[in-house]
Amino acid sequence: MLGAPGAGKSTRAKMLAELLGQQHVASGDLFREAVALGTAQGREAKSYMGRGALVPDAIVIGMIEDRLSRPEAAAGVVLDGFPRTRAQAETFDASLARRGERVTAAVYIGVREAELVRRLSGRWVCRANGHLFHATDGPPKVPGVCDHDGSELYQRDDDRPETVRARLEQQLPPMFDVVDYYREAGILLTVDGEQEFAQVRESLLRALGGQLQLPGGAART
Numbered sequence: 001m002l003g004a005p006g007a008g009k010s011t012r013a014k015m016l017a018e019l020l021g022q023q024h025v026a027s028g029d030l031f032r033e034a035v036a037l038g039t040a041q042g043r044e045a046k047s048y049m050g051r052g053a054l055v056p057d058a059i060v061i062g063m064i065e066d067r068l069s070r071p072e073a074a075a076g077v078v079l080d081g082f083p084r085t086r087a088q089a090e091t092f093d094a095s096l097a098r099r100g101e102r103v104t105a106a107v108y109i110g111v112r113e114a115e116l117v118r119r120l121s122g123r124w125v126c127r128a129n130g131h132l133f134h135a136t137d138g139p140p141k142v143p144g145v146c147d148h149d150g151s152e153l154y155q156r157d158d159d160r161p162e163t164v165r166a167r168l169e170q171q172l173p174p175m176f177d178v179v180d181y182y183r184e185a186g187i188l189l190t191v192d193g194e195q196e197f198a199q200v201r202e203s204l205l206r207a208l209g210g211q212l213q214l215p216g217g218a219a220r221t
Contacts, residue, residue: 001080002179003109004172006119007193012109012204013080019205023073027081030063031055041066057088065095076104086177105208106182109193109200113168121161124153 001016003009010026017024031049034042041063048055064082067073083089096102111119122135128151133140140147157163182188189207193200 001078001107001109002175002182003193004111004113004116004168004175006116007109007111008200009109010080012107012191012200013078015201016107016204016208017078020076020078022075023067023077025064025067025073025077025079025082027060027064027079027084030067034063057085057091060088061091061095064092068099068101083178085174086181089178089181103182103185103187106179106185106188107204107207108179108182108188108190110190111193113172115194116168117161117164120164121159123159124155127152127154 001009001013014024035046045055124133126146131148191203
């Protein structure tokens with residue numbers, strides 16, 4: 001499942017995994033699990049994350065391969081947050097080929113940059129208890145005041161529009177490179193992520209209907 005921050009890819013990935021009876025595998029969760037368990041990969045990954053460096057592809061792919069080797073992944077997985085670069089996609093494909101496996105479909109949840117900025121920069125947080133609000137999608141009843149405890153709402157530095165735009169400038173180019181990679185491979189499916197929630201779900205299922213056999217013996221459309 002491919003998409004920019006704020007596109008809703010994780011929500012769709014979890015929904016799809018549940019529908020297909022497959023494992024939802026998020027790269028961020030793998031990192032946290034490996035670090036918490038103190039595995040060799042987790043310790044190595046932590047050494048990079050601790051100094052703000054990118055975790056090398058070999059470690060990332062090793063974690064993914066480890067998850068794919070588990071019995072619960074035998075029915076397939078829905079990957080979320082991986083691959084992040086073309087190099088990761090190429091290396092992962094080569095690894096799958098050695099196992100006699102392949103990526104069945106790559107779904108890109110497309111959302112315009114302006115809409116991503118609106119979604120990500122609209123978040124406000126309750127200072128007392130961390131309740132979340134959104135300036136347009138879920139505003140408080142009284143501007144600047146938490147509905148639940150009456151405390152002040154503030155915006156985190158990471159959610160300010162200028163910070164969001166700077167982050168997207170770094171993250172979007174490599175993501176588009178991955179999108180192009182799967183388009184060239186002929187397995188890319190694009191879904192408009194700016195539709196209403198239910199419409200995105202139906203568009204996703206229609207897009208996948210011809211490629212994946214859904215539970216019940218027939219492709220869901």
